[in-house]
Structure formats: structure tokens, C-alpha cells
Amino acid sequence: MNNAIAFRTLVSKETKRFIRIWPQTLLPPAITTALYFLIFGKLIGGRLGDIHGVSYMDYIVPGIILMSVISHSYANVVSSFYSTKFQRNIEELLVAPVPNWIILAGYVTGGIVRGVLVGTVVAGISMLFDPLECQNVYIALSIALLTAILFSLAGFINAVLAESFDDISIIPNFVLTPLSYLGGVFYSAAMLSDTWQTISMGNPILYMVNAFRYGLIGVSDVDVPLAFAITGGFIVVLTAFSLYLLHRGTGIKN
């Protein structure tokens, strides 16, 4: 009962936070992705042939939606938790009888809400260009949700370990963005040479993008159950690590 109330308080605070600053959190992805769809999907994509039997525009829509989910769930948790820690606002949660797992669940849920909301906005924008297909709504929604959980957890760990504002932009800029672009958002892994295909298979984002694409348009470069297993595996590991960091008080307790 107490935990449920604390959890709800935390989630509502997290949600209000990013909605209050919507010009920073909701508007930019709408604009950027509209440009992606226009330039890559329509202008350039119009001149490219089909990939796996679908138009280039249809092919990239799922990847762009999922890329937005990834970057926004991550960004939400990393910036919110880091500033909570930086302003020492975290002390409110440490003084009160809020268990660590509720703290983690609260922030992660905030990240999921933002990721899913941005994903929905992006999906809505793609519909201005082409109707959105959905072959298997369960697969599409569940992989999107798991991806949001995974990257919210990753953002949380980044925030806990970060000691400066630089530290919270290094991972998004130097790890997440390259991995997303190389995760088969704009192309099929089948188009790559054997070596690059093998290397690409080491990129976990590739699995999530393809599983999501499978849910929407029924096309995938990877085995869908394997994608779920990989995503689930990462979630388990990162959850355990987050709880361990909270338990030790890393970065938040002396």
C-alpha cells in the first residue's frame, strides 16, 4: 500500500517533469523524424527499390520509431535521475521509507512513459506520409515496451555512475547513436558483406529493431524469439546491477 503510493507519486512526478518541458522533450523528435521521413523515406527512398518486398519508406518507419523509443527512454531517465542526484533531491527518497526497487521502478516507468509516448508521436507523424501497417500488434508492443525498459535501466545506471554533465552525454552520443544507426534502421543486414553482417549481429539494437519491424511489417533479419531472449536477458542483468548500485549507495550516499 505504502509502496504503491510512493511509486505512483514518483511516476506522476516523472511524467509531469517531461510534459512540462515538452518543447525540449516531445517537439524535437516530432520535427526530426518528420524530416527523416521526408528526406530518406520520400525524396531519396522514392528513388530506391523495395527491400524485402516493401517500399523503402515502409522499411525504415519501424526502425525510426524504435530508435526514438530507445533514445527518449534513455534520455529521460539519465537526465532526470542525474539532476535529482546533482540537486541532492534524491535525499527526499532516501530519507523516506521508499525501498530501492520502488525508486528504480519509478524512474524506469517514467522512462517507459516518455519512450512510448514519443514512439506514438513518431508513429503518428509517419502516418502523415504513409498508412502504418501492423502485422502483429502483440509482438510490436511487447518488444517496444521491453526496449523502453532496457534503455531506461541503462539510462539509470549511466546517471548513477555519472559524475558530471559530460558523463551523461558520452554514452548517448558515442554509444547509443552509432549502435542505433548501425542497428539496421536504414538498411537490411542482408545488404551487408558477410563480415559486416557478422559484426552487426553483435549489436543488440539490431535485434530489437528487427523484431519490432517484424511486428509492424512482417519482415526481419533476425530470429524474433532470439530478439526477445536477448532483450529480456539484458533487462535481467541491468536490473540486478541497478539494484546493486542502489544498495551500495554508489554516487548517492557517502
Add this chain to the structure above:
Amino acid sequence: MSMNALSIKNLRKTYQNGFEAVKGIDLDVEAGDFFALLGPNGAGKSTVIGIVSSLVNASSGSVSIFGHDLYKARNLAKTCLGLVPQEVNFNQFDTAKSIVLNMAGYYGMPRKLALQRTEHCLKKMDLWDKRDTISRRLSGGMKRRVMIARAMVHSPKLLILDEPTAGVDIEIRRSMWQTMKQVNEEGTTIILTTHYLEEAESLCRNIAIIDQGRIVEHSDMKSLLARLHIDHFILDLARPLAQAPVIDGYLIERVDNTILNVAVPKALGLNRLFSGLSEQNIEVTSLKNKSNRLEQLFMDLIDAKKPEGRDE
């Protein structure tokens, strides 16, 4: 036996950089007490408070709040405690009301009760008409009161305030004293740290003085003050003096050429001082008691307990 609101046993804290901020502290605060924790900057007051309020991990020792051991029953201990930290630590983009309301949520309070308690506490802190102001735009004193309201929202049995009146003007300070007195009279145990020694003197019944991570004094305010045997007076002179007069038994310092600062041992009294001054033809126009008795005591204690051979 009455239960202690706070009981600390052999508490130690060594920070990660190897600095030992708390060196084995024992402290008991009775339920219902109004208790002052004094000590110079860096003495370790906030560290002790941090440990008690789960913000800092102790290196060793034990803490219990109303009988709930911090390590065995942390959540029960936490529910008994409200903390007003030394530095502003709320989200400065939130309104006063949402800061207090969210805290109620963290303590698991149902919405309806949370709203009632929030209103009650903000009104008590004279902040109700500022409830929708973004807290960043509140004055320093108001921010402090927001933190007091936040600490009281779950009606804790023990309220710890780390320098609650630092940077607060006289008028507000007095009204905060009034409020704290009232809260204490209603049954809440209060522990307070402060550098305004008159504050401790006028509010608190019991006192501990901490210096360099150790308790150097732990007693009740009355008997502590009774041990003071020197009064300090400021004398205004009619005519300028080139140097301080010498009168046996009194320590006289010249503040400037018409003001003297005199340490008067209670045993000697004032008569001998004045006859001495008259003999030297020094005319006094007015006399003020310098009310820093506690401060003096404080310095004396800390000097007295300094380990031998230290040269600072």
C-alpha cells in the same frame, strides 16, 4: 524508563577520502526533548545527522530512533523521523505545494490525507499564499520554511533541523522559534543544530557540543550556563582613551578609543571595577551586557579539550 527518541552508540564515520569525521559518538535524546547539537564548522554535526537520516552510511556503531534500530528496522525508524537538511535539496522547479505533497506520497500517505497535511504544514509555515510559486523564486528564508513544512508533513515523532535559521531574518527567525516551541510542546522531539547560540540558549533544554568528531559536552542547558562564571560587558566612555586601563582582576580590552570590553569574574562583581575606573578618572556613559555567554563557554570548552601538544 522513558524511551529515547534517539540513541546513538559508538558511532564512527570515515569518509571515502580517509577523513574520519565522527570518532566514536554516544548520544541519547529523550522523547519530548528540545535538544541542541552545537559545534564549530566541520565538527561533524551534519555527518551525524546524515547517518541518522539514512543519507550517509556509518562506518560502525548503532543508531536507533524511538527504539527502532536503523539497521534492523530501517523503515520504521524512517517513519519516526523528519529531516530539515542544512542545504536546500528540493527540486527548485517545483512549487512549494508539490514539494510537500510529493514527500507525503513518498511516506505512503493517501492522497486526501496528504492534501490536508500539506495545507496544514504550509499554513503553519506561513507559506500557504506562496503554495503555487515555483520554489526557485522563493526567498532564502521561505525555502527553509518549505523544507520544514516538508519535514513535518508525515507528523514525525522526531524532527531534526540542521541549522534551520541560517540566513533567516530576525523577525522570521523569532516566528520560527515560536513554531518550533509549539511543535515541541505538542509532543514532537526536536534536535537542532545552530550557530546562533542564543537560539540554543532560549529554545533547548539539553545540549551536546561536538568538536572534531567527538562529544566534548553533554548536559542540560541550565547547569551548563550555571558553570559560566565570567560576564562580559561593553563600556562606552565619555572621553577617548589612548590605552586600556589596568585594573587588578579584570581583563580589559580597548575596542576603540571610547569603547572598552571588560571580562568580569562573577566573584569580583562590578563595584570594584567602577571604583577602579573612577580612580583613573575614566567616566563611563553607558554599560551593555554582551550576551554571548554560551559562545564564551563554547570556546572555553573547545580550548580545554584540545589534545596536548597541538599547536593550533
